[in-house]
Amino acid sequence: MSSSKGKGEANGVGKAFVTRDIDGHDLPPSPAPSTPRNGRKYALATELVYTESNDQYNASSVPIYQSATFKQDSARGGEQEYDYTRSGNPTRTHLERHLAKIMSANRALVVSSGMGCLDVITRLLRPGDEVVTGDDLYGGTNRLLKYLSTHGGIIVHHVDTTNPERVREVVSSKTAMVLLETPTNPLIKIVDIPTIAGCAHQINPSAIVAVDNTMLSPLLQNPLDLGADIVYESGTKYLSGHHDLMAGVIAINDNSLGERLFFTINASGCGLSPFDSWLLLRGVKTLGVRMEKQQANAQRVAEFLESHGFKVRYPGLKSHPQYALHWSMARGAGAVLSFETGDVNVSERIVESARLWAISVSFGCVNSLISMPCRMSHASIDAKTRAERNMPEDIIRLCVGIEDPEDLIDDLSRALVQAGAVNITPDGFRALGSGHVLGEGSSSGSSEPEESPKDIEAVSNPVD
Ligand SMILES: Cc1ncc(COP(=O)(O)O)c(C=O)c1O
Numbered sequence: 001m002s003s004s005k006g007k008g009e010a011n012g013v014g015k016a017f018v019t020r021d022i023d024g025h026d027l028p029p030s031p032a033p034s035t036p037r038n039g040r041k042y043a044l045a046t047e048l049v050y051t052e053s054n055d056q057y058n059a060s061s062v063p064i065y066q067s068a069t070f071k072q073d074s075a076r077g078g079e080q081e082y083d084y085t086r087s088g089n090p091t092r093t094h095l096e097r098h099l100a101k102i103m104s105a106n107r108a109l110v111v112s113s114g115m116g117c118l119d120v121i122t123r124l125l126r127p128g129d130e131v132v133t134g135d136d137l138y139g140g141t142n143r144l145l146k147y148l149s150t151h152g153g154i155i156v157h158h159v160d161t162t163n164p165e166r167v168r169e170v171v172s173s174k175t176a177m178v179l180l181e182t183p184t185n186p187l188i189k190i191v192d193i194p195t196i197a198g199c200a201h202q203i204n205p206s207a208i209v210a211v212d213n214t215m216l217s218p219l220l221q222n223p224l225d226l227g228a229d230i231v232y233e234s235g236t237k238y239l240s241g242h243h244d245l246m247a248g249v250i251a252i253n254d255n256s257l258g259e260r261l262f263f264t265i266n267a268s269g270c271g272l273s274p275f276d277s278w279l280l281l282r283g284v285k286t287l288g289v290r291m292e293k294q295q296a297n298a299q300r301v302a303e304f305l306e307s308h309g310f311k312v313r314y315p316g317l318k319s320h321p322q323y324a325l326h327w328s329m330a331r332g333a334g335a336v337l338s339f340e341t342g343d344v345n346v347s348e349r350i351v352e353s354a355r356l357w358a359i360s361v362s363f364g365c366v367n368s369l370i371s372m373p374c375r376m377s378h379a380s381i382d383a384k385t386r387a388e389r390n391m392p393e394d395i396i397r398l399c400v401g402i403e404d405p406e407d408l409i410d411d412l413s414r415a416l417v418q419a420g421a422v423n424i425t426p427d428g429f430r431a432l433g434s435g436h437v438l439g440e441g442s443s444s445g446s447s448e449p450e451e452s453p454k455d456i457e458a459v460s461n462p463v464d
């Protein structure tokens, strides 16, 4: 049953409530909304929270339409927006419209996981098609591409995508897709999306450039605005933020590409469930505040490790060799960083000595995680391939949450000392292993910052 009340009257107080002050005087009209950006009325932080509901009761939280099927008014078929949840569901539609707005896209589609996105996207390929992609990729992405090359007749070229010239050498008229990840997981390498997309489209105008934006989220980077045809990301990470659901989002501007992707989602049945759609919608609203805190914490942790001589990979550090490129595309550095110790056993001891940092895969969540990618998230890439791609076995990945940064640094300091990863001196401690920062010796390398009094304090009392 539809409400007879118009918008703004549903609370029973009518429009006068918002147009008069406490004394009943007329209020001046509200200022005009700021200039629309990418079809949005407000700044992204506002749009994340602001959803337009057409719910019959004006519910503030979008209802969960937990129904597999919908009654139809006639036996003619095809006359209603919804007939069956695999094909469409009002809660999912609401989420998709909200995400399209956030992702600066004409259309967004939500599926059951980040890998589900890649599965749907790669079904655009045909046997004999070629894919050009990076040599530092999330393990699951690498695994699916390998499966497609051994079982699906797809030819996959892994190249160093940090070098657009290498990509140019490999892209040809047979290239059906260029698949990029930036920053990469876990080596935090930066890939020049506009240059590579431009080059791919120039060589083969029908090549599809797809970008995995999981490591930054739409808050920090919009690959569609940088020349990509498809952007996708794991909603399991920053978008939801609490590790309480699995989801994936695909966003596109091209309507016919959107229709092809939707066909696969409906035909294969991987659309996101109503409950998970609702959870994701709830999570997205706090993306702005979560990311702000997570990034600030990650910057503190990265600077702490670097100042003690560890080789740290984080695009928020000026020592990152591709710092300028990253900031030419992105509005933030995210909250994932990695560092090396020079010894795989030392790394293992650090990870196992941490208490506040949970030993877990995944990232983008409110609580902080620590892991050894070669044994965990990237274990599906065999050791030989990892070695060929220069993935250090001792690399530790930190995924920073919203806790108090002092607690995070204290716990890490204690773990570093307990693991024997550092030389303790009267002034503090220094990394034993690699003992150098990424980019050291190059013009982009920064000098190491002075140790702050807090650093020394953390070291002088490293164990609780
Ligand atoms: C960069 C990246 N892309 C995609 C995925 C896949 O996401 P999901 O776990 O939601 O399938 C992950 C992690 O799993 C990831 O790290």
Ligand SMILES: N[C@@H](CCSC[C@H](N)C(=O)O)C(=O)O
Pocket: 138, 140, 185, 360, 361, 362, 363, 376, 377, 378, 380
């Ligand atoms: N056992 C899982 C590992 C998932 S890794 C999750 C995430 N992308 C990360 O990088 O931590 C698998 O085999 O996929």
